[in-house]
Amino acid sequence: MSLLRNYLNKIRPNFEEGGKLSAFRSIYDGMDTFLYVPNTTSKCGVNIHDAIDSKRIMSMVVIALVPALLFGMYNVGYQNYSAAGTIATASFFEIFFFGFLAVLPKIVVSYVVGLGIEFAWAQWKNEEIQEGYLVSGILIPLIVPVSCPLWILALAVAFAVIFAKEIFGGTGMNIFNVALVARAFLFFSYPTRMSGDSVWVAKDSILGFGNTLPDTFTCATPLAGIAQNAEVSYSICDMVLGFIPGSIGETSIIAIAIGALILLWTGIASYKTMLSVFVGGGLAAALFAVSGMSSIPWYEHLILGGFAFGAVFMATDPVTSARTEKGKWIFGFIIGALAVIIRVMNPGYPEGMMLAILFANMFAPLIDYCVVQANISRRAKRLTHK
Amino acid sequence: MANVVKLKKGLDINLAGEAEKKRICLKPNGKYMLQLDDFVGVTPKVVVKPGEKVKAGDVLFINKEYPEVKFSSPVSGIVTEVLRGERRKVIGIGINADAVQNYVDFERKDVRSLDAEAVIAALLEAGLFGYINQLPYAVSANPRTRPKAIFVSALRDMPLACDFEFELEGQENDFQAGLTALSKIAKTYLGIGRRQSSGALIGATDVEVTVFDGPCPAGNVGVHVNHLCPVNKGETVWTVEPTAVIFFGRLFNTGCVDLRRTVAFAGSEVAKPAYVDMLVGQELATLLSNSIKNDHKVRIINGNVLTGRPTTKNGYLGAHTSEITVIPEGDNADEFAGWIMPRFGQFSVNRSYFSWLFGKRKYALDARVKGGERHMIMSGEYDRVFPMDIYPEYLIKAIISGDIDKMEQLGIYEVSPEDFALAEFVDSSKLELQRIVRSGLDLLRKENA
Numbered sequence: 001m002s003l004l005r006n007y008l009n010k011i012r013p014n015f016e017e018g019g020k021l022s023a024f025r026s027i028y029d030g031m032d033t034f035l036y037v038p039n040t041t042s043k044c045g046v047n048i049h050d051a052i053d054s055k056r057i058m059s060m061v062v063i064a065l066v067p068a069l070l071f072g073m074y075n076v077g078y079q080n081y082s083a084a085g086t087i088a089t090a091s092f093f094e095i096f097f098f099g100f101l102a103v104l105p106k107i108v109v110s111y112v113v114g115l116g117i118e119f120a121w122a123q124w125k126n127e128e129i130q131e132g133y134l135v136s137g138i139l140i141p142l143i144v145p146v147s148c149p150l151w152i153l154a155l156a157v158a159f160a161v162i163f164a165k166e167i168f169g170g171t172g173m174n175i176f177n178v179a180l181v182a183r184a185f186l187f188f189s190y191p192t193r194m195s196g197d198s199v200w201v202a203k204d205s206i207l208g209f210g211n212t213l214p215d216t217f218t219c220a221t222p223l224a225g226i227a228q229n230a231e232v233s234y235s236i237c238d239m240v241l242g243f244i245p246g247s248i249g250e251t252s253i254i255a256i257a258i259g260a261l262i263l264l265w266t267g268i269a270s271y272k273t274m275l276s277v278f279v280g281g282g283l284a285a286a287l288f289a290v291s292g293m294s295s296i297p298w299y300e301h302l303i304l305g306g307f308a309f310g311a312v313f314m315a316t317d318p319v320t321s322a323r324t325e326k327g328k329w330i331f332g333f334i335i336g337a338l339a340v341i342i343r344v345m346n347p348g349y350p351e352g353m354m355l356a357i358l359f360a361n362m363f364a365p366l367i368d369y370c371v372v373q374a375n376i377s378r379r380a381k382r383l384t385h386k
Numbered sequence: 387m388a389n390v391v392k393l394k395k396g397l398d399i400n401l402a403g404e405a406e407k408k409r410i411c412l413k414p415n416g417k418y419m420l421q422l423d424d425f426v427g428v429t430p431k432v433v434v435k436p437g438e439k440v441k442a443g444d445v446l447f448i449n450k451e452y453p454e455v456k457f458s459s460p461v462s463g464i465v466t467e468v469l470r471g472e473r474r475k476v477i478g479i480g481i482n483a484d485a486v487q488n489y490v491d492f493e494r495k496d497v498r499s500l501d502a503e504a505v506i507a508a509l510l511e512a513g514l515f516g517y518i519n520q521l522p523y524a525v526s527a528n529p530r531t532r533p534k535a536i537f538v539s540a541l542r543d544m545p546l547a548c549d550f551e552f553e554l555e556g557q558e559n560d561f562q563a564g565l566t567a568l569s570k571i572a573k574t575y576l577g578i579g580r581r582q583s584s585g586a587l588i589g590a591t592d593v594e595v596t597v598f599d600g601p602c603p604a605g606n607v608g609v610h611v612n613h614l615c616p617v618n619k620g621e622t623v624w625t626v627e628p629t630a631v632i633f634f635g636r637l638f639n640t641g642c643v644d645l646r647r648t649v650a651f652a653g654s655e656v657a658k659p660a661y662v663d664m665l666v667g668q669e670l671a672t673l674l675s676n677s678i679k680n681d682h683k684v685r686i687i688n689g690n691v692l693t694g695r696p697t698t699k700n701g702y703l704g705a706h707t708s709e710i711t712v713i714p715e716g717d718n719a720d721e722f723a724g725w726i727m728p729r730f731g732q733f734s735v736n737r738s739y740f741s742w743l744f745g746k747r748k749y750a751l752d753a754r755v756k757g758g759e760r761h762m763i764m765s766g767e768y769d770r771v772f773p774m775d776i777y778p779e780y781l782i783k784a785i786i787s788g789d790i791d792k793m794e795q796l797g798i799y800e801v802s803p804e805d806f807a808l809a810e811f812v813d814s815s816k817l818e819l820q821r822i823v824r825s826g827l828d829l830l831r832k833e834n835a
Contacts, residue, residue: 005720033758037724039717041753045803045810045820047691047713048399048545051732051739052814053757055725057764060738128758172761172815266738270766323765323779372780376795383618
């Protein structure tokens with residue numbers, strides 16, 4: 001280990017101001033602090049610090065996403081093989097590896113484009129590289145359909161990183177969830193590639209794995225089916241386990257639940273936000289079910305589509321969600337309720353989670369403002385009631 | 387039975403090297419320096435010259451803003467230097483102590499017979515008034531305004547803090563005299579901890595005793611003020627650390643300025659952590675020689691690990707310092723891949739580390755920041771360790787953006803930098819909260835002047 005440390009120390013002067021590689025200082029800093037905890041000691045204020053830092057937090061979120069990612073890969077293969085009718089003869093390895101090959105390029109494109117912009121931006125602004133994109137970079141591939149072309153994905157990532165994050169001031173300053181902005185960009189700019197019946201199953205075989213399906217093959221997500229009042233052929237068991245068509249990471253409730261446990265246990269996600277999303281969604285769905293406007297039982301709204309994934313990984317994003325504890329309850333409730341309202345009331349959008357979260361992101365500062373204002377007026381009253 | 391205020395929010399950090407309840411005997415080397423930075427908000431005017439002879443209790447410098455506030459010498463001896471730093475700012479006044487100490491006689495007084503004016507006049511005359519702090523602004527108190535209340539916290543619960551009950555043994559009369567004196571000025575509140583059982587605390591007279599039951603920072607005087615008598619705009623509350631109350635009591639009971647205090651000498655790098663009696667301004671060299679475990683780089687802190695200031699082996703005991711803490715500096719730790727390693731030796735409130743598993747284990751933490759500074763990312767981190775009716779995150783944001791109206795509305799008059807010490811410790815974005823709060827308080831003080 002000390003060899004590596006010595007090597008880093010040796011090359012450091014090249015990257016410092018005046019060094020021949022000073023244009024890549026942000027990359028060097030990023031790598032150095034990634035490999036070793038910085039040895040900087042406190043200059044003022046407290047003399048000891050908690051071991052937690054934003055690198056650790058972001059890494060934990062990425063770890064929490066791994067079950068959904070791995071299952072997503074498997075499900076991509078599963079959908080392809082079952083569409084071709086060869087699922088019974090395919091091995092687990094074949095199925096997973098096909099999915100792996102189909103998903104990997106998306107992750108690579110997402111990280112290369114996103115981190116590339118981050119590094120360049122950090123260098124330009126003379127700042128440290130911030131870790132926020134580590135999470136967004138893995139979220140984005142998980143919330144797009146498997147057939148989303150890479151160039152479109154790259155475009156969406158670039159748009160989201162620049163216009164949703166960097167121009168607001170970087171990680172911690174953005175108003176909207178970066179990954180969802182990327183998805184919204186795709187959704188509105190390339191609607192035919194993002195929704196409909198023909199995007200959810202990978203149709204081309206890769207390196208000999210998987211099956212090539214005819215271009216005309218279609219397979220709707222259960223939610224789209226419900227929106228068109230079609231019969232849904234998936235069992236509750238399939239929906240919970242995740243063997244249904246959908247965006248790559250969103251289908252398995254089990255995998256998402258494992259992620260949720262990691263996030264809640266480490267305290268990175270707020271249980272208040274997460275719980276109130278489900279409460280809001282459940283209540284709205286129950287009301288629609290009672291009134292006869294929704295044809296499915298209330299709980300299916302919570303396990304279908306991106307609802308669970310959004311509730312666990314998107315709504316709880318600390319930067320774009322409400323920051324006050326009371327505000328988190330309201331914020332989550334709005335997301336849940338709104339997502340179901342959009343699904344049921346708007347025939348054009350079978351899925352409402354993305355729009356609901358973006359909408360709530362917009363209102364988070366207002367929610368917090370009201371909560372904080374209560375404290376302010378309490379203090380002001382104390383003065384007048386002296 | 388005293389009132390009990392239960393607090394849930396907060397965090398006790400278990401550090402290795404707690405001071406054992408026995409006193410080390412120290413032979414002072416005669417070097418003293420009163421450090422002016424210890425008296426926050428004071429613009430000093432030095433009134434002695436090098437070579438001048440002073441007695442313990444003679445004035446060394448005064449507050450330019452309020453010239454009646456004087457600061458007296460802790461020892462008798464010869465002034466050796468007026469140490470100046472950048473832009474000739476006075477840093478300290480050095481004194482070489484006499485072998486036999488001479489005290490200025492301020493005459494004994496029966497505190498019970500004094501009124502508010504007489505108490506303040508006596509403290510001003512003896513150069514002890516500057517040991518009183520005030521809220522708002524968390525600065526040395528202004529003698530021309532009368533406070534609505536005075537707060538004394540006898541509970542020190544910062545990591546490795548000096549146990550005040552231990553210090554109090556044998557000084558009960560002086561402590562009570564000091565409390566009685568303060569109670570003449572305004573209603574005086576004494577905050578104590580749940581485990582404190584000394585009769586001089588529980589049975590203190592002339593004051594309202596309140597028990598604060600909860601984790602650190604239950605002992606912060608700012609928390610007491612916020613719960614019992616919050617400061618509104620235009621109001622003033624004085625806060626006095628308990629040792630200063632003993633100083634005041636000694637002045638009235640003996641007529642002398644005697645700034646002897648008990649200091650906890652603690653920290654993971656101290657060979658035998660224990661208590662030691664020292665005078666304010668005493669050189670630390672005698673204490674520190676041969677008592678630090680390893681030769682490797684250490685950080686010596688004038689105060690506790692959360693609010694103290696780093697000093698050197700040749701530093702001097704601060705005026706408000708009740709601990710000398712020594713921890714590893716850690717700037718050569720080279721810890722690999724901290725973002726993913728289990729790091730069992732590290733303490734964290736976050737459960738991605740394993741300190742939740744080890745219960746009462748004691749940690750030897752070093753002075754590393756352990757991460758880069760970021761914008762505020764996580765929400766609610768400060769809240770969990772901030773037992774006051776204030777939104778710390780929003781207050782910090784208001785200070786950073788320089789929004790004076792917002793700062794006032796969010797309660798900046800009720801806080802001092804030390805209230806944010808724990809929040810600064812747990813902050814994953816590694817912001818320098820105490821510095822930020824101090825800058826906000828200074829800004830407001832300037833604006834309202």
